[in-house]
Amino acid sequence: MRAKLRWGFLFFPLVAGAVVLAILVTRGGWVSASREELVRPETVVIVERQYLCGEQDLVSEGSAPQVFIGLDAEELRERFLVNSGCEVESRLPAAIRLTYRVQDFCPHHRSFCHLGLKDGFMAVFQGPLGFNHRVLRYERSLREESLTPGLRQKLTQGMDFAAQPETVRAQLRRELEYSSETELNAALENIDELQE
Ligand SMILES: [Zn+2]
Numbered sequence: 414m415r416a417k418l419r420w421g422f423l424f425f426p427l428v429a430g431a432v433v434l435a436i437l438v439t440r441g442g443w444v445s446a447s448r449e450e451l452v453r454p455e456t457v458v459i460v461e462r463q464y465l466c467g468e469q470d471l472v473s474e475g476s477a478p479q480v481f482i483g484l485d486a487e488e489l490r491e492r493f494l495v496n497s498g499c500e501v502e503s504r505l506p507a508a509i510r511l512t513y514r515v516q517d518f519c520p521h522h523r524s525f526c527h528l529g530l531k532d533g534f535m536a537v538f539q540g541p542l543g544f545n546h547r548v549l550r551y552e553r554s555l556r557e558e559s560l561t562p563g564l565r566q567k568l569t570q571g572m573d574f575a576a577q578p579e580t581v582r583a584q585l586r587r588e589l590e591y592s593s594e595t596e597l598n599a600a601l602e603n604i605d606e607l608q609e
Contacts, residue, residue, distance in 0.1 A: 449505075450485050450505040450506065451482075452481040452482050452484050452489065452505060452506070453482065456505065456508060456509060457476065458477050458478070459473075459509070460472040460473045460510075461511070461512045461513070462512075463514050464519040465517060465544060466519055466544065468519035468521070469512070477509075481509075486501050489509070498513060498514045499512065499513045500514075518544075522540060522541050524593045524594075525540050526540065526593070527540070527542045527591065531551065533557045534555060534557060535551075535552040535555035535557070535568065537550050537551075537552070541586075542574045542589060545572055549594065560608065564608050567584075567589060
C-alpha cells in the first residue's frame with residue numbers, strides 16, 4: 414500500500430507536466446516556434462542587388478514563388494542560393510530578403526575613375542576612391558619619384574582611402590576622383606595645378 418501511494422505522488426506531476434507541454438505545442442509556444450519560420454504563400458520576398466561601392470537597389474518585391482513555400486531560410490539557401498553570392502536575411506514568416514552581390518559599380522559610379530599609384534607610376538583606376546582593383550592605364554610619363562611630395566602624399570592617402578579621416582577623404586575626392594575618364598583627362602592636362 415505504501416509503495417502504491419508513493420507512485421501516485423509521482424504520477425500526478427508527470428501528467429500535469431505533459432498537459433502544460435501539450436498546451437504550449439498547440440498554442441504555438443516555444444516548442445513549435447521553429448515550425449512557423451517557413452515561407453508561406455503570403456510571405457513577401459524582397460530581392461535586392463548590392464554593388465561593389467555599397468549601393469543597393471530593389472530588383473523585385475512580391476509574394477513567394479511556389480517553389481519557396483514550406484521551406485525555411487536554411488533550406489532556401491541550400492536549394493536555390495548556394496554559390497550564387499546571395500545573402501538571405503529572414504524575417505519569416507512575414508518576409509525574406511535576398512541580396513545578390515554584383516561585381517560591378519552602381520550605375521552612378523560606373524563611369525567614375527580616380528588617380529592613384531601603381532608599380533612606381535601614377536595610374537588611373539576605375540571607380541570611386543577606395544577601389545583599387547581595376548587599373549585602366551598607367552601614366553608612363555609620370556613616375557612616382559618625379560611627382561611633388563604633396564601630390565605623392567595625396568595619391569598614397571588615396572590608395573588607402575578607407576583609413577583616412579573624413580576631412581581628408583573629402584579633399585581627396587575633390588582632387589583625385591572624377592565622374593568620367595574625360596573629366597580626369599582634362600585635369601591631367603593641368604597636372605601642374607595638381608602638383609601644387
Ligand atoms: Zn555606387
